[in-house]
Amino acid sequence: MDVGKNLSNASRSLSNSSLKEKLSSLSVTPLKPITIHSNIEFAPARIPRKRRMQMLAVAAWSVAIALTTVLFLLLCSVPSLWPFLAMYQIWIWIDQSPEHGGRTSRWFRELAFWKYFADYYPASLLKVPDLPPDRPYVFGYHPHGATSYRGALATFATEATGFSAAFPGIKPHLLTLASNFRMPFYRDLILAMGVCSVSKQSCSNILKSGPGSAITIVVGGAAESLSAHPGTADLTLRKRLGFIKVAIQHGADLVPVFSFGENDIYEQMPNQPGTTIYTLQKKFQSVFGFTLPLFHGRGLLNYNIGLLPYRRQIVVVVGKPIHVEQCGKPDIQEVMRIQKMYIEELTRIWNCYKDQFAKARTRELSIIE
Template sequence: MEPTVFRGTEYSFVPTTIALALWLGAIHFTAALTLTALILLPSPLAFAIFGLLVFFMAIPLNDKNKWGQKLARYICKYACGYFPITLHVEDIKAFDPNQAYVFGFEPHSVLPIGVVALANFTGFMPLPKIKVLASTAVAFLKARKGFVRIAIEMGRPLVPVFCFGQSNIYKWWKPNGKLYAHISRAIKFTPILFWGIFGSPIPYRHPMHVVVGRPIEFKKNTQPSVEEVDAIHGQFVAAFEELFEKHKASAGHPQLQLRLL
């Protein structure tokens, strides 16, 4: 069976850049504002800024808000066309709009931007709502089994997903050495410097191909054993590796090698 393919429309540079600036620039602006308040501003003004940020956290623009929906549609529409992003779904009929799924999306890279292809407002996948979660440490698939346990406990199918080209949309740098590795493990985060076009948060325009495998079904078990988690995790890893090898040539990366940690 040939995969179902969706491709982001290539719009002009201005609206697509605005969409990326609203989406990714907001993250950088919040981080810069927080650091500025902590380091440079007097305490009363810093507390006022933190209060404003908490206010926006408590009353956000979301998918139940008219303005939030308009903003989400704009970002999803033009973000997919910026690179552009192409979505390949191996068996789209295997997905039930009334069912919930656990998507295992790799690689995380600097930012997992390709996941926008799965968003509801993008209109590609036949699923009404998708939530994206990230672990405290990223890119260690063989040792990470918590998402498998959650899927088993909830009785929700696992879906392997790989994004080709995502590692090319930012340039980045990080220190080497054991001290840096120890610090990263201690804070459960790997600090890096990264940048896009002209040193901004706007990523470089490189095509991305997101491939979605078939759902892995299993019986619900609210108290799965270690052996059961290991077995289903092994199925997921095998399906993930097969998905990668099957699509890497058609995605434009025939020489790419997959290394799972």
């Protein structure tokens, strides 16, 4: 029995050793486990429907230009529609609505879509004074943010934050580049929101249309977008005198507006003046008239990589109006005097509300240009 057991063990040992030799002779690459980058934080599968709708509204508006362009190109692929599309293109070139107050649709501004859009961040309006609708107004909006000004859109181009209820009788018009009104279908969307061209003629036409007419100018423009980093409030304002001259020429009260959180909804690459990135961005701006901030936000299915803005609170504070006397040709001394008062009110807004709405700031309000 012992001999048989020893023979059996020897046979099993031989079999195992030969099997190991055969396996070792095979060039088998072991399977590596699939790993997910530890820095990517994915959204949970179960999220309330309301939050899904908010995200979809922001995502849809973020790609609105692309969506409307694709739709136009798809329609161009249908030969039977060419006569209508040709007439539409002619209409785009001859339509003067962007220069004459737009085609505001109260129904469109009050769509539930915009409420979802504003609630995503959430964006809200804080009114400091009453604004009597017996005069025109020029709202100066700060800061620009890394991309399009989301707080200004929610506040002045929709009723999502309750602008008309807060300031009855005031008819707001958010202003943007004239080139946006050359984009098929997209132009009709923003015209329905009351958005108009930022040209001097457009400003003049709106302010002359009667008491309660108002324009909103994002003063810092593309240059300020390069300074839009979370926790900062670096404004391009010192040399921006055009909107003050327009206000004086039309006897329109100037209203400083500061949007807390506008700079926080995107993370931007370090691009301090003097760096290669900053130099290239400024060169691009000088050639094309706009710039390209290098930024990122979150995605549809994750919280930290993508082009959607972060869910960070935006509070648009409307300050006290600065009364100006109408003068067709204001001198530089008067313009600088009004600018000094404007900056003082803007600084007052910051100092009054920074501890409430800018708790994560890394430095104080600064006017860099």
